[in-house]
Amino acid sequence: MTINTLSQDGVQRQQMSCLTKMERMVISMQDPDMGIKLRNQRLLITVIPHAMTGADIVEWLIKKCSISDEEALHIGQIFVKYGYIYPLKEPRNLILKVDDSPYRFQMPYYWMSTRWPASELDYAIYLAKKNIRKQGELIEYEKECYNALHKRINHTWDFVVMQAREQLRASKQRRKADRIVLKCQEQAYWLVNRPPPGTLDSIDHGPERRTMNTRYLLKRTLTITLCEGLTRLCVCVCSYVKYCEQYQPHDPIMQGCLPSIPWITDDIMFWNMNCETVAVPTKLRVERWSFSFMELLNDPMGRKEFLTYLKKEFSAENLCFWQACEDVRHGETSKIPEKVDEVYKQFLTPGASRWVNIDSKTMEKTLEGLKRPHRFVLDDAQMHIYFLMKKDSYPRYLKSDLYKNLFARAIVPQETKKSVFPFMRRQRHSSPSPALATQAAEDDGKAKNSNSFKSNSGTASRR
Amino acid sequence: MGEMEQLRKEAESLKDEITAARKAVQDLTLQDHVAGTAVVGRVQLKTRKTLRGHLSKIYAVHWGDSKLCVSASQDGKLIVWDSYTTNKVHAIPLKSSWVMTCSYAPSGNMVACGGLDNMCSIYNLKGKDGNVKVMRELAAHTGYLSCCRFLNDNEIITSSGDCTCVLWDIETGSQKTVFAGHLGDCMSLGVAPDFNTFISGACDFTAKLWDIRDGQCRQTFGGHESDINAIGFFPNGNAVITGSDDASCKLYDLRSDQELITYQDSGIMCGVTSLAPSLSGRLILAGYDDFNCNIWDSLKAERVGVLSGHDNRVSCIGVTPDGMACCTGSWDSFLKIWN
Numbered sequence: 001m002t003i004n005t006l007s008q009d010g011v012q013r014q015q016m017s018c019l020t021k022m023e024r025m026v027i028s029m030q031d032p033d034m035g036i037k038l039r040n041q042r043l044l045i046t047v048i049p050h051a052m053t054g055a056d057i058v059e060w061l062i063k064k065c066s067i068s069d070e071e072a073l074h075i076g077q078i079f080v081k082y083g084y085i086y087p088l089k090e091p092r093n094l095i096l097k098v099d100d101s102p103y104r105f106q107m108p109y110y111w112m113s114t115r116w117p118a119s120e121l122d123y124a125i126y127l128a129k130k131n132i133r134k135q136g137e138l139i140e141y142e143k144e145c146y147n148a149l150h151k152r153i154n155h156t157w158d159f160v161v162m163q164a165r166e167q168l169r170a171s172k173q174r175r176k177a178d179r180i181v182l183k184c185q186e187q188a189y190w191l192v193n194r195p196p197p198g199t200l201d202s203i204d205h206g207p208e209r210r211t212m213n214t215r216y217l218l219k220r221t222l223t224i225t226l227c228e229g230l231t232r233l234c235v236c237v238c239s240y241v242k243y244c245e246q247y248q249p250h251d252p253i254m255q256g257c258l259p260s261i262p263w264i265t266d267d268i269m270f271w272n273m274n275c276e277t278v279a280v281p282t283k284l285r286v287e288r289w290s291f292s293f294m295e296l297l298n299d300p301m302g303r304k305e306f307l308t309y310l311k312k313e314f315s316a317e318n319l320c321f322w323q324a325c326e327d328v329r330h331g332e333t334s335k336i337p338e339k340v341d342e343v344y345k346q347f348l349t350p351g352a353s354r355w356v357n358i359d360s361k362t363m364e365k366t367l368e369g370l371k372r373p374h375r376f377v378l379d380d381a382q383m384h385i386y387f388l389m390k391k392d393s394y395p396r397y398l399k400s401d402l403y404k405n406l407f408a409r410a411i412v413p414q415e416t417k418k419s420v421f422p423f424m425r426r427q428r429h430s431s432p433s434p435a436l437a438t439q440a441a442e443d444d445g446k447a448k449n450s451n452s453f454k455s456n457s458g459t460a461s462r463r
Numbered sequence: 464m465g466e467m468e469q470l471r472k473e474a475e476s477l478k479d480e481i482t483a484a485r486k487a488v489q490d491l492t493l494q495d496h497v498a499g500t501a502v503v504g505r506v507q508l509k510t511r512k513t514l515r516g517h518l519s520k521i522y523a524v525h526w527g528d529s530k531l532c533v534s535a536s537q538d539g540k541l542i543v544w545d546s547y548t549t550n551k552v553h554a555i556p557l558k559s560s561w562v563m564t565c566s567y568a569p570s571g572n573m574v575a576c577g578g579l580d581n582m583c584s585i586y587n588l589k590g591k592d593g594n595v596k597v598m599r600e601l602a603a604h605t606g607y608l609s610c611c612r613f614l615n616d617n618e619i620i621t622s623s624g625d626c627t628c629v630l631w632d633i634e635t636g637s638q639k640t641v642f643a644g645h646l647g648d649c650m651s652l653g654v655a656p657d658f659n660t661f662i663s664g665a666c667d668f669t670a671k672l673w674d675i676r677d678g679q680c681r682q683t684f685g686g687h688e689s690d691i692n693a694i695g696f697f698p699n700g701n702a703v704i705t706g707s708d709d710a711s712c713k714l715y716d717l718r719s720d721q722e723l724i725t726y727q728d729s730g731i732m733c734g735v736t737s738l739a740p741s742l743s744g745r746l747i748l749a750g751y752d753d754f755n756c757n758i759w760d761s762l763k764a765e766r767v768g769v770l771s772g773h774d775n776r777v778s779c780i781g782v783t784p785d786g787m788a789c790c791t792g793s794w795d796s797f798l799k800i801w802n
Contacts, residue, residue, distance in 0.1 A: 017677070236701070237491065250742060253802065262787070
């Protein structure tokens with residue numbers, strides 16, 4: 001979804017966020033398993049596929065959101081008013097009827113968030129098509145709009161007429177049912193975006209009622225997401241304790257570091273040994289890669305090692321794709337279209353040299369989004385590949401010989417002592433906090449001392 | 464108006480629902496669980512370096528990597544220090560001396576600052592001829608700039624006294640997303656380790672978690688009794704730490720959507736101005752108005768150390784990305800590096 005820059009109506013932005021929430025609901029409505037049951041509907045003599053009745057919609061809303069009849073009807077009405085669902089029988093009457101009148105989902109191409117505001121050129125083409133198809137089919141207000149547009153965009157009128165003729169010709173080659181469906185969809189879109197005078201304009205910024213409706217919908221969807229998502233406290237607390245314990249050896253303020261803290265001993269060995277291009281990494285560094293996948297990816301050396309491993313498994317294109325997506329996300333805005341195009345050519349085209357294995361749903365969504373490339377268009381695909389690597393390649397890498405050998409080769413730096421001053425570096429945690437006078441605290445302190453002594457003697461003998 | 468009344472009732476019942484949901488996951492008190500964790504003991508850090516050069520109050524400091532940091536002072540200068548050698552790498556004169564925040568880009572190519580001029584000025588450190596010049600001036604806020612943080616070389620998030628936070632595109636200088644929702648001046652912000660979300664603390668006593676992609680406020684945390692001055696993420700990205708004028712710091716857990724711990728002491732009566740967690744998250748260093756910094760054990764909520772040495776309020780604090788040292792900046796115009 002493109003993000004509009006701040007225009008004079010900040011309400012537009014407010015509505016945008018509500019629209020995304022609505023769209024999410026619409027998508028869940030269309031879910032083949034859990035959504036509304038679609039069936040063929042008879043419209044006069046033709047049969048329209050994938051249609052549903054008004055009663056179905058209301059029933060689904062009641063079940064899914066556990067709300068009352070009136071509320072479900074109200075929410076359903078909003079979907080119809082904003083053009084996400086349109087009626088087949090009386091297209092001009094944008095209301096939801098709780099009987100067996102047929103309705104259909106509007107295709108995403110015509111959704112408010114993607115095609116808004118509606119362009120004049122498109123409207124001109126639509127009216128021209130109507131005019132050409134059957135003379136005199138335009139209603140009064142449409143005739144007025146048509147004439148006004150003809151005056152305003154006269155310079156491109158040839159293009160408009162040509163487009164209209166072309167679209168009509170293409171539609172003639174479709175089946176009647178498809179043609180009717182497309183006609184209804186287009187008509188519904190324009191009824192929402194260019195409503196006849198006198199009807200309530202659903203995208204009008206003005207009346208407070210409009211924003212109240214959308215705020216209402218917003219609050220409901222908020223509740224739904226909230227109640228689905230809280231984690232139990234014991235799980236959360238455990239994770240903090242685990243995290244602190246795991247990272248404590250890596251925290252220099254708490255436990256110092258080897259060979260020495262540069263700030264104390266004026267010796268920059270630590271930084272030299274841990275820089276990006278060092279030949280042999282330290283054990284702590286290699287160990288840190290096993291904490292989480294993000295740790296591995298954040299360290300350039302870790303990434304390089306992982307890439308070597310993936311090459312052996314013939315899945316190196318996954319990491320390359322992930323890196324290319326990161327580049328799109330964090331790079332210059334002006335270069336985004338060309339970068340996205342590069343990514344498409346190298347990784348997403350069927351038969352590409354470094355084709356990545358994404359499931360069809362994500363691939364379809366990504367390809368659709370590529371028509372209007374923006375910073376986050378590759379996010380879904382990137383997430384899919386990220387989790388693929390995290391669940392599959394990453395654990396195997398940690399068990400592989402490549403990693404184990406590197407860990408074995410990794411060095412534990414010898415502690416350097418400041419030769420000038422006679423006293424040794426002050427031990428950390430040598431005395432417990434005065435506030436804690438308990439025996440347990442003192443025992444803990446002693447245990448820590450003996451541990452640190454052990455590690456020191458360990459490094460001395462290794463050399 | 465009947466509808467407004469109905470909406471108000473709806474909002475109230477929603478609030479009750481949220482409180483109930485939070486209570487429902489409270490199956491354990493934090494105290495019980497961390498009772499078994501090893502004690503940290505006394506943490507004593509000493510001043511290793513003092514960076515002298517500013518002529519007035521220092522308002523902000525931000526680390527770029529393990530040695531380079533940038534500091535902003537109301538003498539109208541932005542200084543980039545090599546803190547290890549205490550050399551000034553760059554001394555950038557500012558157009559407006561009323562600066563309140565500064566930030567170092569993760570790539571090391573740029574620094575940004577802003578303040579009462581309502582603008583965020585971006586400076587390019589790696590210019591062709593070696594001079595540091597203004598690259599962009601991001602102007603659109605209607606209030607003072609309280610904090611800014613780079614996401615990458617193209618995007619920066621700013622928080623402002625006009626109660627909004629904004630995501631900017633640096634190249635074009637335009638606003639990409641406006642995060643509106645706070646009811647008071649936004650005082651500080653922090654970006655998550657995965658760069659997908661960020662948090663902001665404001666003078667309406669709440670902290671909000673925002674999704675950078677769609678501009679939504681995902682979660683709101685209340686509980687403080689005064690302005691939130693400082694905010695930061697716990698290193699694993701699952702918790703938020705806030706520091707407030709009510710002399711306490713609080714830890715909010717994101718996954719269970721509630722406050723876990725409060726760090727306060729009856730002996731401390733002045734507000735928190737800044738905070739930073741250590742690399743493992745076990746220690747939280749917080750700067751206070753009483754010229755000291757307190758070090759808290761984040762799990763046991765006990766004070767385990769003090770950094771005293773400044774002659775005036777500690778206005779900013781930061782821990783290096785490698786967790787090696789912390790830097791405090793104060794209104795006494797000195798920066799001190801502690802380890």
